[in-house]
Amino acid sequence: MSIFRTLSTKPWIAERGYVSDSHGFRLPTAKVFLSVFLGVVTALFGLLTAAYFIRMAYADWQALPVPALLWLNTAILILSSVTLQWARVAASREQADGVRRGLLAGGALAFAFLVGQLLVWRQLGSLGYFVDSNPSNSFFYLITGLHGLHLLGGLVAWFRASVRLWRGAEVAKIRMSVELCAVYWHFLLLVWLVMFGLLLVT
Amino acid sequence: MALTDVTHDAQDFVPAVEVEEVELYHPKTWLGKYVFSQDAKIIALQYSITAMAVGLLALVLSLLMRIQLAWPGALSFITPDAYIQFVTMHGMIMVIYLLTALFLGGFGNYLIPLMLGARDMVFPYVNMISYWVYLFAVLLLLASFFTPGGPTGSGWTLYPPQAILPGTPGSGWGITLMVISLVFFVIGFTMGGLNYVVTVLQARTRGMTLMRMPLTIWAIFTATVLALLAFPALLVSCIMMSLDNLLGTSYFMPAIVSLGQQLDYSGGSPVLFQHLFWFFGHPEVYIVALPAFGIVSDLLSVHARKNIFGYRLMVWAIVVIGGLSFVVWAHHMYVSGMNPYFGFFFATTTLIIAVPTAIKVYNWVLTLWRGNIRLTVPMLYAIGFVFTFINGGLTGIFLGNVIVDVPLSDTYFVVAHFHMVMAVSPILAVFGAVYHWYPKITGRMLNEGLGRFHFWVTFVGLYCLYYPMHYLGILGVPRRYFSNVGPNGLPDFIPDSAQFVNIWITIAAICVASSQLVFLYNLFASATRGKPAGGNPWGATTLEWQTTNTPPTHGNFGKELPSVYRWAYDYSVPGAEEDFIPQNVPAGKNTGQAS
Numbered sequence: 001m002s003i004f005r006t007l008s009t010k011p012w013i014a015e016r017g018y019v020s021d022s023h024g025f026r027l028p029t030a031k032v033f034l035s036v037f038l039g040v041v042t043a044l045f046g047l048l049t050a051a052y053f054i055r056m057a058y059a060d061w062q063a064l065p066v067p068a069l070l071w072l073n074t075a076i077l078i079l080s081s082v083t084l085q086w087a088r089v090a091a092s093r094e095q096a097d098g099v100r101r102g103l104l105a106g107g108a109l110a111f112a113f114l115v116g117q118l119l120v121w122r123q124l125g126s127l128g129y130f131v132d133s134n135p136s137n138s139f140f141y142l143i144t145g146l147h148g149l150h151l152l153g154g155l156v157a158w159f160r161a162s163v164r165l166w167r168g169a170e171v172a173k174i175r176m177s178v179e180l181c182a183v184y185w186h187f188l189l190l191v192w193l194v195m196f197g198l199l200l201v202t
Numbered sequence: 203m204a205l206t207d208v209t210h211d212a213q214d215f216v217p218a219v220e221v222e223e224v225e226l227y228h229p230k231t232w233l234g235k236y237v238f239s240q241d242a243k244i245i246a247l248q249y250s251i252t253a254m255a256v257g258l259l260a261l262v263l264s265l266l267m268r269i270q271l272a273w274p275g276a277l278s279f280i281t282p283d284a285y286i287q288f289v290t291m292h293g294m295i296m297v298i299y300l301l302t303a304l305f306l307g308g309f310g311n312y313l314i315p316l317m318l319g320a321r322d323m324v325f326p327y328v329n330m331i332s333y334w335v336y337l338f339a340v341l342l343l344l345a346s347f348f349t350p351g352g353p354t355g356s357g358w359t360l361y362p363p364q365a366i367l368p369g370t371p372g373s374g375w376g377i378t379l380m381v382i383s384l385v386f387f388v389i390g391f392t393m394g395g396l397n398y399v400v401t402v403l404q405a406r407t408r409g410m411t412l413m414r415m416p417l418t419i420w421a422i423f424t425a426t427v428l429a430l431l432a433f434p435a436l437l438v439s440c441i442m443m444s445l446d447n448l449l450g451t452s453y454f455m456p457a458i459v460s461l462g463q464q465l466d467y468s469g470g471s472p473v474l475f476q477h478l479f480w481f482f483g484h485p486e487v488y489i490v491a492l493p494a495f496g497i498v499s500d501l502l503s504v505h506a507r508k509n510i511f512g513y514r515l516m517v518w519a520i521v522v523i524g525g526l527s528f529v530v531w532a533h534h535m536y537v538s539g540m541n542p543y544f545g546f547f548f549a550t551t552t553l554i555i556a557v558p559t560a561i562k563v564y565n566w567v568l569t570l571w572r573g574n575i576r577l578t579v580p581m582l583y584a585i586g587f588v589f590t591f592i593n594g595g596l597t598g599i600f601l602g603n604v605i606v607d608v609p610l611s612d613t614y615f616v617v618a619h620f621h622m623v624m625a626v627s628p629i630l631a632v633f634g635a636v637y638h639w640y641p642k643i644t645g646r647m648l649n650e651g652l653g654r655f656h657f658w659v660t661f662v663g664l665y666c667l668y669y670p671m672h673y674l675g676i677l678g679v680p681r682r683y684f685s686n687v688g689p690n691g692l693p694d695f696i697p698d699s700a701q702f703v704n705i706w707i708t709i710a711a712i713c714v715a716s717s718q719l720v721f722l723y724n725l726f727a728s729a730t731r732g733k734p735a736g737g738n739p740w741g742a743t744t745l746e747w748q749t750t751n752t753p754p755t756h757g758n759f760g761k762e763l764p765s766v767y768r769w770a771y772d773y774s775v776p777g778a779e780e781d782f783i784p785q786n787v788p789a790g791k792n793t794g795q796a797s
Contacts, residue, residue, distance in 0.1 A: 007521075011413045011513065011769035029324050029404045036399050036430070040392060044434035047481070051438065051474060055453065060469030131449050135469065138451040142442065 034180050038187050041150060045191050048143060049198060055135050056202055063202055064136045067123050073116035074196055080109035081182075081189045088182040091175040099171055099178060106185065107158050110151060117144055136202070143195050147188065154184045226321055226757055240326035241756050242311045245333050247643070249307030252333075256340055257300035258718075263288040265715050272708035274685040282684040283371040286355035289682055290372075291347075293358030294380070297486065298387060299340055301628055305493040306391070306429065307336060309635060310398050310422045312643070316746035317419050319407025319764050319786075321757050323397045332397070335390030342383035349375035357682065359479060362454040362472050366447040368461060377447060381440045388437045391429060398426045407745075409766035413517070414785070416744050416770040417510065420517050421496025424524040425489045431528070432485035439478040446470070473538055480531035487624045488527040492520060494591075494631035495562060498584045500770075501634050502566055504742045505581035506573030507781050509771035512565040519558035526555050536607045545604045552602035556595070563592055574774065574781070578740070579653035583634030586661045587627050594623025597672065612682075615675020618668045626664050633660070633721070640725075641739050645752045646732030652724045656717055663714035670703045741782045744770050748784050 055061065087102025121141065131141045161177035229235045236244060267288050270280045280288075311329070315322050323329045346353040355371035356364060364370050365377050372380075402423045406415070415423075442453040446467070454475040455467035503510040510516060532540060532548040566588050575581065597619040601607045610616060633656075640648050679686065679696050686701060688694030693701040738747040750760040764786035772783040777794025789795040 006412050007518065008514070009411070009413045011411070012509065012771070029400060032403055033325070033396060033400045036396055036403075040396070040430045040434060043431045044438065047435050047438050047478065051442070051453075051478060054474050054477070055471060058469050058471060060452070131445070132451045132466075135452055138442075138445065138453060142445065146441075 052139050061136055062134050064140050067120050069120050073113050076109050077113045077189055080106050081185045084182040084185045088179050091171055091178045094171045096171050103162050114148055117148055151188055240330045242315050242323045245329055246308050246311035248333050249303055253300045253303040256295055260292045260295035263292040268708040268711045272705040274687045285684045287353050287371050290355050290357050291353050301490040314401050317416050317744050318410055319745045320405035324401045324405050325397050328393045329397050332390050332394035335386055339383045339386035342379050346376050346379035354380045362475050381444045384440045388433045395426045395430045407763045414769045417499040417516055418496040420520050421492045424520050425492040428485045428524050429489045432482045435478050435482035476535050480534045484531040485527045490628045494628040497631050497635045498587045501580050501584035502569050503771050504740050505578050506570050506575045507773045508573035509773055511568040515561055519561045522558045536604050537611045549604050580634045580638035582657045583630050587630040591627040613675040614671045614679050614681055617681050618671035622668050641735030644729050646728055647735045648724050648728045652720055656721045659717035660714055663710050666710035667707055670707055743772055743782050743784045748786055
């Protein structure tokens with residue numbers, strides 16, 4: 001493991017007076033940024049999951065019915081992730097049309113997902129499952145809300161990349177943005193699948 | 203001692219890889235340069251000044267509490283409600299808005315790019331936003347002083363259910379603003395923190411390998427990682443608490459009768475909050491302690507003119523302490539009625555932390571051993587830190603054991619312990635760091651005489667203040683009590699001698715607090731009237747002392763970024779002309795090493 005090799009170097013002997021070419025990772029900075037950020041988001045949703053399980057064990061917990069719309073939303077989010085992946089592949093092949101189509105479809109589907117989630121909230125509300133009715137409801141609203149906010153943040157990055165593309169930026173210039181968007185989308189899809197699974201199982 | 207052979211063949215020298223030059227944003231207006239600045243050094247100053255200003259407020263609050271304890275009723279505006287509000291605000295401000303912001307936002311911003319040979323943070327714009335979000339959080343916190351009911355009085359731990367129930371001071375606006383302020387703090391910090399971590403990973407200059415980084419950077423880096431992973435717990439608990447408070451959910455709120463009324467809450471778990479809070483709260487201790495460790499390591503090495511003893515072990519200890527800090531949180535909750543096996547597990551992990559910290563302490567002492575010690579003001583503070591940290595650490599071993607903690611819980615022993623280990627020690631490191639780096643920041647030295655005065659009053663005063671507090675704790679004097687005096691004006695449930703100790707502590711506290719005015723005066727006066735410092739007054743090896751301009755200008759270094767040829771601790775190298783070799787000096791001329 002290179003990290004252990006790094007940590008066991010003896011900077012005071014072997015390398016004294018010697019320039020090595022090591023200065024940062026080989027990865028692009030934006031990618032490193034995204035991975036660290038994904039670590040933070042993982043901690044956030046991980047803690048929420050832990051809190052979910054702890055709270056679930058108490059007597060007043062009543063499972064929330066799963067609205068059918070959530071299945072549709074999940075499918076939409078999967079599609080959104082797939083289309084962004086498509087854009088990413090197109091970007092790596094420098095196919096501007098493919099990137100455009102993929103980005104547009106991916107963003108639109110993500111919007112559709114968010115609207116769908118709001119509809120789920122309304123459905124649940126009209127059935128009397130409010131945020132304060134039961135802890136399971138509270139967690140559902142909290143988790144979907146936070147997940148939605150993260151997706152919204154992703155849409156800001158998506159919007160900036162799209163604007164640059166439509167203003168005529170070369171594909172090579174926005175390739176990294178598209179790639180990062182796609183990775184972020186996959187990550188949020190994974191988070192959603194875990195959270196949805198949590199809801200289904202309990 | 204045998205000298206290590208450091209000769210190299212020509213093929214040892216890997217040709218330097220080009221580091222991409224960063225495009226710096228060059229502001230044109232005064233506002234862009236000094237207010238909405240994207241320069242990490244300005245942001246560092248903004249963070250530091252804001253943190254110190256709000257910290258000063260917290261210091262005054264602590265004095266008010268001490269006056270109330272020594273001479274109950276002396277100040278009529280200190281009601282029981284006000285007292286507990288002062289306790290809460292003092293703790294919250296000192297831990298989060300002062301120490302965290304100062305170490306990471308202040309020193310992190312200033313030192314990371316300079317010590318690593320970078321032009322700036324990797325995302326300067328995000329860095330700027332980070333400060334303004336922090337400032338907004340501070341303003342929200344301060345605003346809570348002016349709301350009906352005043353700031354929250356729930357203790358800095360904000361335990362529900364009492365934090366949001368009527369009857370606790372500030373249960374309406376106070377707690378709402380507090381929680382929102384914390385949410386903003388976490389958001390702002392995350393922006394800054396991502397920057398610090400990615401800068402350390404990506405923006406190091408040529409030759410600055412991870413194991414050549416100064417320990418200050420290792421410590422700030424690790425502390426930032428801890429903060430990035432721990433603050434989400436605070437965020438989640440704050441959001442859940444405000445939902446309980448504002449929307450009537452029952453995450454944490456149990457079925458409860460308050461002031462004779464059955465509330466709408468049911469079934470929530472206050473202990474769940476405690477778990478979440480301390481999952482953040484314990485790493486938080488190391489978020490403020492680790493940067494102090496790193497800074498002190500560097501100060502000791504520079505001012506003892508000797509390489510740090512056991513550099514690798516120091517790095518490993520930092521990383522191990524960081525890792526362990528995530529598995530000890532429940533030692534704050536021994537009295538919450540946990541399963542004994544659970545408590546046993548957490549007592550064990552807690553005591554294991556003594557191993558890496560003891561390694562650090564031994565290495566500090568061994569760094570001093572036979573060093574060419576210069577008792578400069580920064581050195582005095584660094585040594586003061588080691589003393590105080592040992593003291594606080596030892597009482598930590600008491601409290602880490604369930605069976606000792608239970609009777610001592612909620613007494614002044616706990617107050618004395620955590621002040622020694624995570625309040626006073628880091629603050630001593632902060633002072634040392636300020637005296638050490640002030641010449642780089644302003645180009646002028648702080649006044650030495652005033653500095654020595656400030657150190658001795660602070661150091662001796664702190665011991666007069668906190669040693670007796672341990673004694674009060676063992677006597678069983680409870681913390682957070684408004685008064686220990688009965689209606690007849692005499693000590694009620696504590697011996698007279700204990701009340702005398704209380705008076706003594708208050709006098710010591712007033713002395714320590716007043717001596718900070720000397721420090722402030724020194725900071726302001728020396729900025730214009732101090733002795734010009736030159737580029738490298740301490741003869742230090744790290745890159746921030748090798749800049750072309752002092753104070754460093756926008757972009758930190760001259761036309762070319764420095765290349766790093768050695769670790770940060772080449773002091774008193776045998777055969778070298780001077781007793782230090784800067785990191786950017788290649789082997790050869792004047793270093794006593796073959797080129």
